[in-house]
Amino acid sequence: MTQDFKHMVANWFTTLQDQICTALEKTDGTGKFREDKWERAGGGGGRTRIIQDGAVIEKGGVNFSAVHGQLPDIFRKNKEFEGETFFATGVSVVLHPENPHVPIIHMNVRYFEMDEGKKAWFGGGIDLTPHYFDEEDARHFHRQMKSVCDTHHPSYYPEFKNRADDYFYIHHRQETRGIGGIFFDRLQATAEISLADRLVFVQSVGTSFAPIYTYFMLKNKGKQYSEREKQWQMLRRGRYVEFNLVYDQGTKFGLETDGRIESILMSLPKQAGWLYDFQPEPHSPEADTLAKLKKGLEWA
Amino acid sequence: MTQDFKHMVANWFTTLQDQICTALEKTDGTGKFREDKWERAGGGGGRTRIIQDGAVIEKGGVNFSAVHGQLPDIFRKNKEFEGETFFATGVSVVLHPENPHVPIIHMNVRYFEMDEGKKAWFGGGIDLTPHYFDEEDARHFHRQMKSVCDTHHPSYYPEFKNRADDYFYIHHRQETRGIGGIFFDRLQATAEISLADRLVFVQSVGTSFAPIYTYFMLKNKGKQYSEREKQWQMLRRGRYVEFNLVYDQGTKFGLETDGRIESILMSLPKQAGWLYDFQPEPHSPEADTLAKLKKGLEWA
Numbered sequence: 001m002t003q004d005f006k007h008m009v010a011n012w013f014t015t016l017q018d019q020i021c022t023a024l025e026k027t028d029g030t031g032k033f034r035e036d037k038w039e040r041a042g043g044g045g046g047r048t049r050i051i052q053d054g055a056v057i058e059k060g061g062v063n064f065s066a067v068h069g070q071l072p073d074i075f076r077k078n079k080e081f082e083g084e085t086f087f088a089t090g091v092s093v094v095l096h097p098e099n100p101h102v103p104i105i106h107m108n109v110r111y112f113e114m115d116e117g118k119k120a121w122f123g124g125g126i127d128l129t130p131h132y133f134d135e136e137d138a139r140h141f142h143r144q145m146k147s148v149c150d151t152h153h154p155s156y157y158p159e160f161k162n163r164a165d166d167y168f169y170i171h172h173r174q175e176t177r178g179i180g181g182i183f184f185d186r187l188q189a190t191a192e193i194s195l196a197d198r199l200v201f202v203q204s205v206g207t208s209f210a211p212i213y214t215y216f217m218l219k220n221k222g223k224q225y226s227e228r229e230k231q232w233q234m235l236r237r238g239r240y241v242e243f244n245l246v247y248d249q250g251t252k253f254g255l256e257t258d259g260r261i262e263s264i265l266m267s268l269p270k271q272a273g274w275l276y277d278f279q280p281e282p283h284s285p286e287a288d289t290l291a292k293l294k295k296g297l298e299w300a
Numbered sequence: 301m302t303q304d305f306k307h308m309v310a311n312w313f314t315t316l317q318d319q320i321c322t323a324l325e326k327t328d329g330t331g332k333f334r335e336d337k338w339e340r341a342g343g344g345g346g347r348t349r350i351i352q353d354g355a356v357i358e359k360g361g362v363n364f365s366a367v368h369g370q371l372p373d374i375f376r377k378n379k380e381f382e383g384e385t386f387f388a389t390g391v392s393v394v395l396h397p398e399n400p401h402v403p404i405i406h407m408n409v410r411y412f413e414m415d416e417g418k419k420a421w422f423g424g425g426i427d428l429t430p431h432y433f434d435e436e437d438a439r440h441f442h443r444q445m446k447s448v449c450d451t452h453h454p455s456y457y458p459e460f461k462n463r464a465d466d467y468f469y470i471h472h473r474q475e476t477r478g479i480g481g482i483f484f485d486r487l488q489a490t491a492e493i494s495l496a497d498r499l500v501f502v503q504s505v506g507t508s509f510a511p512i513y514t515y516f517m518l519k520n521k522g523k524q525y526s527e528r529e530k531q532w533q534m535l536r537r538g539r540y541v542e543f544n545l546v547y548d549q550g551t552k553f554g555l556e557t558d559g560r561i562e563s564i565l566m567s568l569p570k571q572a573g574w575l576y577d578f579q580p581e582p583h584s585p586e587a588d589t590l591a592k593l594k595k596g597l598e599w600a
Contacts, residue, residue: 036577050576059576172555234571241572242565245545246555255472255546265542268574271534272541275570276350276359277336277562 005120009111009199010066010089014047016109016206017064017091021049023210024062024095027217028054033062038260043069044087048263051095052270056102056221060095061266071114072257080186083114090124092250093209094267096240100233101223103130103137104178104240105213106267108250109206111199122198123185124205125160126212127168129178129240131233133289135299137216138179142299145182148208152201153193157300160184165295170243175293177243232286234273241272305420309411309499310366310389314347316409316506317364317391321349323510324362324395327517328354333362338560343369344387348563351395352570356402356521360395361566371414372557380486383414390424392550393509394567396540400533401523403430403437404478404540405513406567408550409506411499422498423485424505425460426512427468429478429540431533433589435599437516438479442599445482448508452501453493457600460484465595470543475593477543532586534573541572 021033031054039045046065051057066089075081090110097104109124128141142161149156160182168177182205189195244251244267254264280286321333331354339345346365351357366389375381390410397404409424428441442461449456460482468477482505489495544551544567554564580586 034576052576059574061576172558172561238568241541242545245542258472261472262577265574266576268538270575271571271573273571274359274565274568276334276352276361276566 005195006087006089006111006113006117012199012203013066013089013091013109013111013206014064016203017047017049017062019207020062020091020093020210023214024051024057024060027214028056030055031057036263038263040067040069040260042072043067046260046263048260048266050266054098056097056099056217058096058098059266059270061093061263063092063263063266065090065263074253074256081114083118085115087113087116091206092267095213096237096269097217097221099221099223100131100225100229101134101220103128103216103220104237104269105129105209105216107206107209109202111202120188120195121185122187122195122202124202125164125167125181125183126205126209127164127178127181127183128216129236130289131236132229132285133179133292134220137219138292138299140215141179141181141212144208144212146300148204149182151204152197156184156201157182161300162296168243169295170239170247172246173239173242175239175290176295177240177293179292179297179299180295231273232280234271235275235278237269237272238274241268244268305495306387306389306411306413306417312499312503313366313389313391313409313411313506314364316503317347317349317362319507320362320391320393320510323514324351324357324360327514328356330355331357336563338563340367340369340560342372343367346560346563348560348566350566354398356397356399356517358396358398359566359570361393361563363392363563363566365390365563374553374556381414383418385415387413387416391506392567395513396537396569397517397521399521399523400431400525400529401434401520403428403516403520404537404569405429405509405516407506407509409502411502420488420495421485422487422495422502424502425464425467425481425483426505426509427464427478427481427483428516429536430589431536432529432585433479433592434520437519438592438599440515441479441481441512444508444512446600448504449482451504452497456484456501457482461600462596468543469595470539470547472546473539473542475539475590476595477540477593479592479597479599480595531573532580534571535575535578537569537572538574541568544568 031051033049033051036048044067049062052059068087071086093107095105107126111122113120146157164180164183167183187198331351333349333351336348344367349362352359368387371386393407395405407426413420446457464480464483467483487498
């Protein structure tokens with residue numbers, strides 16, 4: 001890869017961050033992003049953007065970073081990361097809405113290079129975590145994901161949908177985090193697909209984010225909810241915290257390599273809760289939601 | 301060790317659990333423990349006791365377990381655990397009070413045997429996590445811990461106090477979880493100290509718990525607090541969640557060996573919170589508390 005490529009990718013990610021923040025602010029109506037620029041001691045830095053106490057989004061972040069330097073020791077144990085220097089850039093989004101009928105969403109798109117491009121790949125994904133399962137929303141979300149994938153390769157959606165089911169899984173609860181989505185990693189250049197083609201796919205994923213999530217914001221923000229639904233939201237957020245602190249690879253990597261903690265942990269909600277052995281009433285909306293937190297369900 | 305020893309230890313732990321629950325219920329006034337007995341597929345089981353929405357204790361657990369069987373594979377990687385079969389018993393306590401002026405407390409006392417006692421040791425500790433630092437309380441707590449330790453060996457308190465500072469440390473925040481306490485592990489029999497002596501020490505630690513914590517409950521439960529102090533409590537509980545899910549060895553072990561999840565995660569609070577990059581005002585009680593969350597401070 002030419003050195004221009006990685007800068008072009010990073011530059012495109014900053015544009016994506018701008019576009020997502022603009023769309024979210026417009027749709028939220030009152031929430032505004034606060035920006036913190038930061039630098040990494042070993043090389044590079046980022047632009048963290050956080051929204052809190054908006055009309056729809058209670059807490060969330062849309063973060064850009066582009067870091068480089070000597071490969072951290074923790075990577076060297078992993079054969080996939082053989083090399084001396086690295087470059088990594090990406091955009092990460094997590095949004096926790098105030099209304100329990102609006103789903104939590106997460107997106108990450110990233111590009112990684114070893115030794116000035118001797119190895120290079122893209123990764124990322126989008127997954128949706130409704131507090132309350134809504135079949136229409138689940139179908140809409142997965143059809144959007146399938147449509148984004150199908151334009152690029154017929155194998156993408158089924159493959160990346162299965163990987164999302166496996167990745168966004170809370171092993172100790174035997175529950176998926178939400179209704180999944182797509183997850184992909186190590187999309188390198190092949191004989192048939194160039195790295196530029198991979199970028200075009202990742203750009204499609206990235207640009208799909210704002211229309212998809214603002215659709216859910218607008219559709220569900222006006223729905224009434226009670227104290228009971230708010231309490232259930234706290235418990236679902238508790239599960240989100242469990243996933244992010246126990247399993248999420250990006251979070252682990254950030255914590256272990258002395259990343260910027262406040263940027264990494266922007267994924268945690270303003271409030272979350274745990275009740276001992278909470279069992280929803282049979283056939284309640286809460287029990288119906290739990291029944292959908294399984295691998296292998298098809299929504300597209 | 302004779303086979304009688306481990307049963308005697310386990311039996312004593314059930315008595316300790318009873319004693320702590322009785323003292324806590326009496327001091328709380330309204331909260332009652334709910335008991336769930338459970339069995340482990342591989343051998344043994346436990347008695348989980350949870351209190352929720354008491355007058356003083358918002359959520360907490362006092363758990364007993366005694367499990368045995370083939371050593372789980374995850375242990376076999378660790379040379380310290382060479383052997384085929386194991387026996388482990390202990391009592392674990394975590395209490396999250398409703399009033400931010402009452403500290404969070406944690407205690408664990410445990411006994412571990414490999415291959416029918418070919419190797420055997422005790423471990424455990426008590427640590428205190430005030431939402432608001434109070435010097436008088438900190439001194440009282442550490443003096444109690446020192447007094448318990450000094451009766452048994454002059455090296456115990458300084459050694460176990462330092463180990464608590466190191467263990468109850470949130471690396472990614474560069475903060476201790478609270479004001480520490482004591483932490484010890486692998487207390488085996490030596491030429492000078494028998495395993496029975498070790499048990500007597502662990503019994504002293506265990507029986508010190510109820511008087512120490514009920515003292516803090518009674519002293520601080522009536523203190524007034526505002527919305528601001530409640531919000532700070534949520535943030536401190538958020539840190540507690542981070543420690544338990546990212547670093548706590550007992551939690552990790554439980555999650556990785558398919559332990560009873562609701563018993564393990566009783567340590568998580570009813571509500572916790574995260575705000576982006578929250579910075580307390582200089583010289584506020586919140587800032588003063590943060591300044592005390594450091595290793596190596598002496599309170600005894």
